[in-house]
Amino acid sequence: MRRRKSHGLFTNLRTGSGSLLYNNSGKSRAAAQRSRDRRKAEDDAPRLIDVLPGLRSAKLAVTELVANGATKYIKHIVVARSPVLFIIPCGDPVCQDGGHDITSELMSAFRKRLATASGESACSGTTGTAECRRSIQYTLTAEYAS
Numbered sequence: 145m146r147r148r149k150s151h152g153l154f155t156n157l158r159t160g161s162g163s164l165l166y167n168n169s170g171k172s173r174a175a176a177q178r179s180r181d182r183r184k185a186e187d188d189a190p191r192l193i194d195v196l197p198g199l200r201s202a203k204l205a206v207t208e209l210v211a212n213g214a215t216k217y218i219k220h221i222v223v224a225r226s227p228v229l230f231i232i233p234c235g236d237p238v239c240q241d242g243g244h245d246i247t248s249e250l251m252s253a254f255r256k257r258l259a260t261a262s263g264e265s266a267c268s269g270t271t272g273t274a275e276c277r278r279s280i281q282y283t284l285t286a287e288y289a290s
């Protein structure tokens with residue numbers, strides 16, 4: 145990784161930064177487009193509170209498995225504001241088109257009023273020319289109105 149980076153810098157210094165700048169802006173345009181798409185999808189999705197009025201609170205414990213270990217974090221689902229769209233982004237910054245859409249899994253757990261549910265998802269993105277190897281394990285905890 146380190147070797148590839150310094151090689152890239154070396155090439156760049158020799159050939160000038162024009163093409164690098166161009167590539168970068170192309171990439172960030174694509175990233176901006178992706179985040180616009182994601183926001184639009186979130187705006188278009190119905191609100192959780194409208195679909196599941198009995199849901200009181202929910203949170204997700206996510207463990208992302210990476211090459212040398214795991215990253216854990218908790219994602220709180222704000223029932224009052226959350227859209228019916230649960231996409232956990234891939235934690236690898238170079239991953240393209242990755243992420244974990246677990247909307248149908250979570251919705252099915254909510255509809256069954258499960259207090260806990262867990263599952264796994266493998267990233268389907270790509271890092272450079274290779275497939276992304278990351279995956280997540282998640283545990284949902286939810287509370288419902290009685």
Ligand SMILES: [Zn+2]
Pocket residue numbers: 234235236239240242243267268269270276277278
């Ligand atoms: Zn990925």
